[in-house]
Amino acid sequence: MKINRRTFLGTTLTAAAGLTAPAVLGQTRPRVVVIGGGAGGATAARYIAKDSKGAIDVVLIEPTRRYYTCFFSNLYIGGFREMSSIGHGYGKLASDYGVNVVHDYAIGVDRDAKTVTLAGGGSIGYDRLVLSPGIDFKQDALPGWDLSAQNAMPHAYKAGTQTELLKAQIEAMPTGGIFCMVAPPNPFRCPPGPYERVSMVAHKLKAENPTAKILIVDPKPKFSKQALFEEGWQNYYGGMIEWIGPDFGGDAVEVRPDTMEVVIDGAVEKVDVCNAIPAMKAGRIAELAGVTNEAGWAPVVPATMQSRMDENIYVLGDACHQGDMPKSGFSANSQAKVCAMSVRGTLTGSKVFPAKYSNTCWSLIETDDGVKVGATYKATEEKIAKVDGFISQTGEAAGLRKQTYEESLGWYAGITADMFG
Incomplete structure (x- = not known):
């Protein structure tokens, strides 16, 4: 299937469509704090806020006011994109979905007290915590x-x-x-x-x-x-x-x-x-939260994206150790929807469907010469496991390669709309 903005949104919103969260009993809404405003974190924040219909208080902690996507940044280096075209703000998450966006650094997590400490002072309590901090580099x-x-x-x-x-x-x-x-x-x-x-x-x-x-x-x-x-x-x-x-x-x-x-x-x-480009590990806050392994990544439960070390914490995207999925923006966005559904089910009693994951990675080699690789995945007890996959072939016709590149442009428009509203 050719992917453009409309079909990307249509195929990836299926798991969330039609869910209506029941009203939350009591005086206080449960709170979900999301750390990291990239493909995983921004998507999770938006979906939790949107599909809980106000039943969950969502706080997104992200230090930058404008987020530049790593995906498509190479095209800026090659002269195919302007830097402004890969930068995105958080205004719609706040105005259209009610996400409380806090521009600060998270510098600590107290798992017993269920609080996140901010560099600017103070802390924020949570009922569930979503970590999507991307990568850091291994020392030496x-x-x-x-x-x-x-x-x-x-x-x-x-x-x-x-x-x-x-x-x-x-x-x-x-x-x-x-x-x-x-x-x-x-x-x-x-x-x-x-x-x-x-x-x-x-x-x-x-x-x-x-x-x-x-x-x-x-x-x-x-x-x-x-x-x-x-x-x-x-x-x-x-x-x-x-x-x-x-x-x-x-x-x-x-x-x-x-x-x-x-x-x-x-x-x-x-x-x-x-x-x-040195060896990588999960973003520092995952380590500070105590949810990383000896290799520096955060193991998760495949069906929900919950940390294997703390059921109240979810880890998404590049930072997690989950199995067969590559560390990509598409993967993080896919994982965020499974996470959002699990969080809503836990906090509001809404229906939770079986986890499904997918990924595609496009690359541009030369003008109008795009290639791709991708797969679908399922959750097993041990890992997120590859079900089937596809890859471009050598010797493909120029017209097909151009179509693949144009497909990537449609995907970029779709995923950034999905992340930031």
């Missing part, structure tokens, strides 16, 4: 890099100023310069993301700096959509891109931000721009 995961180096060697894996910085550095590269990406190990946010980014950097350099080179230093022996990306790189950017996997030192890397050097298996490479 990439030798030579920490957050103090993010201006010299930006990660650009949290969209906004980092994305703008990376684009500016690419534009300032000398003629024939070297762009280096240090790709992250699994698991990480948006598996095709680094390789779509390489495609967008190559698109930009081909037009503005055609003798430049791109190095990808990768600890993984393979990556998402690899055959599709490599076909596209050969077709459009022949000779510009070199991928260095673990067999050739991609898993033995050190960066030197002060001298703009990347050390690959002992060999020093002088570069002009380095997009350093």
Whole structure:
């Protein structure tokens, strides 16, 4: 089925349609606090508020007043989008759905008292807590890099100023310069993301700096959509891109931000721009809440997205450890609807339907050359398990690839409307 804004909303709203929450007994409405206003958190806040019809008090804690989506941020780097087109505000969540949006940092969770502490002072009590904090980076995961180096060697894996910085550095590269990406190990946010980014950097350099080179230093022996990306790189950017996997030192890397050097298996490479993307973990507040495992992710119950460590807490999106679903905006949005339904059922007695999940990840390789991968999933006792899937094929006709790209534009319009109203 071709996906556009209308069909995306129609297929993904099914689980929530037709639910009418009964009135809540007593003087005080139950309160749900949502931390993080991205694809998971904003969606959960909107659906809980909308479908409980005022029976639940929803508070969304998000430090930024304008949220920039990581998905489609690569298209900004490639020159296909303006930065303003991937930025979204929270006004409609407040005005149209009654969500109390608090622009502050959550810096602590007291699970016994069921309160969230804010950086600005004070705390907010909750009956249920939804954590959707995205990702943070593991300390010392990439030798030579920490957050103090993010201006010299930006990660650009949290969209906004980092994305703008990376684009500016690419534009300032000398003629024939070297762009280096240090790709992250699994698991990480948006598996095709680094390789779509390489495609967008190559698109930009081909037009503005055609003798430049791109190095990808990768600890993984393979990556998402690899055959599709490599076909596209050969077709459009022949000779510009070199991928260095673990067999050739991609898993033995050190960066030197002060001298703009990347050390690959002992060999020093002088570069002009380095997009350093370290190993990832759940956003810090999940760790502070005590719901993460030794690997840094938050295990959840597949049928509800509840934390396996606290039934009053739900964890969504990139931060959770759930099974087969990739860490993507589509996944987070899908998980948020299951979470919202579970929360409403618990707090208001509304009907809860069996959990269903889906995901699609689109990538742009060159103008009008879009590819995709996706799957449907079900909840088992152990994990969210893949049921079936699909992926674009090498050698597809240009018309089909253009249609796939246009499909992604419709999806973006649909999911951002779904998140922010």
